[in-house]
Amino acid sequence: MPADSVFAGERYKQNMAILHKFAEGPMPRIHKNVWQWEMSTAHICFIENIERTYAYAVWATENNDLGNFLGFAEIAIVQICKHHQFEEDKIYPFFAKHSGIDPWSKNVAEHHTFSTPLELLWLYLRHSRETLSPPPKPVTSPVPTPPEEILSLDRSQAPLLDFNKPFDPYAMRRHMDSFMDILTQHLTDEIDTLTPEIMTHFPQEKDKELRKMMEEHFKAYDPAWFLCSAFTTVDITLLKEIIPLPFLVRRVLVPFILGPKYSGFWLYSKYPQNLTWAGTA
Numbered sequence: 001m002p003a004d005s006v007f008a009g010e011r012y013k014q015n016m017a018i019l020h021k022f023a024e025g026p027m028p029r030i031h032k033n034v035w036q037w038e039m040s041t042a043h044i045c046f047i048e049n050i051e052r053t054y055a056y057a058v059w060a061t062e063n064n065d066l067g068n069f070l071g072f073a074e075i076a077i078v079q080i081c082k083h084h085q086f087e088e089d090k091i092y093p094f095f096a097k098h099s100g101i102d103p104w105s106k107n108v109a110e111h112h113t114f115s116t117p118l119e120l121l122w123l124y125l126r127h128s129r130e131t132l133s134p135p136p137k138p139v140t141s142p143v144p145t146p147p148e149e150i151l152s153l154d155r156s157q158a159p160l161l162d163f164n165k166p167f168d169p170y171a172m173r174r175h176m177d178s179f180m181d182i183l184t185q186h187l188t189d190e191i192d193t194l195t196p197e198i199m200t201h202f203p204q205e206k207d208k209e210l211r212k213m214m215e216e217h218f219k220a221y222d223p224a225w226f227l228c229s230a231f232t233t234v235d236i237t238l239l240k241e242i243i244p245l246p247f248l249v250r251r252v253l254v255p256f257i258l259g260p261k262y263s264g265f266w267l268y269s270k271y272p273q274n275l276t277w278a279g280t281a
């Protein structure tokens, strides 16, 4: 990691330390206590995958592994774009509607301070993979096509990313340096809106309803990328706690059917071994 990178900076380190503090210990079982633990855990996962994207970009380019690397990188960025979209569309309006308070609208406002460079990075990674020569394997990215509002973004807002040239890992890093501190700051500050004191206003039966909606939402994604991304991002003991799955899914479907589909992507993840028979035990 370059010494002048945003990931080597003090602000980044301080924010990560705060998130790790909130995510300490086992998952709380009381609904008003779970949100700050769960959201910090999710945010750490997103940030770590983005950091890995930054860290491995040059290695992947020099070692002719861009098909796999850009697949991993696109998923890292899409996870966070989709997370924010779901918070804006469902989670925070649902909290506000059923709590009688609304400290969450500021979270949505903050999304717009970094969403454009983040979404343009998604387009850049996807475009760079699509235009590789020879074509990558598998050719098609497993994540959904970006929506029209992202596809139509004015690309001149990311002047460091040249869509007419082959993937440039150094340009991508400089682009990330320009917004990662704002993003990480947001992902840290958001936790202050999810404290037990605030979440006690959100009724338990509505919490159950929201969790059902979240489950349906996650199940709609192709598990070959969505579930495998989760598997390879966290320690297997934590994974079993946050995503309890039937034995056959965890021990058979994941290692033998889903994992092999994009196996090269996950070599850039923190826990690629979690997609093996031994790793899912």
Ligand SMILES: [Fe+2]
Residues within 6 Å of the ligand: 039, 043, 083, 087, 190
């Ligand atoms: Fe969040």
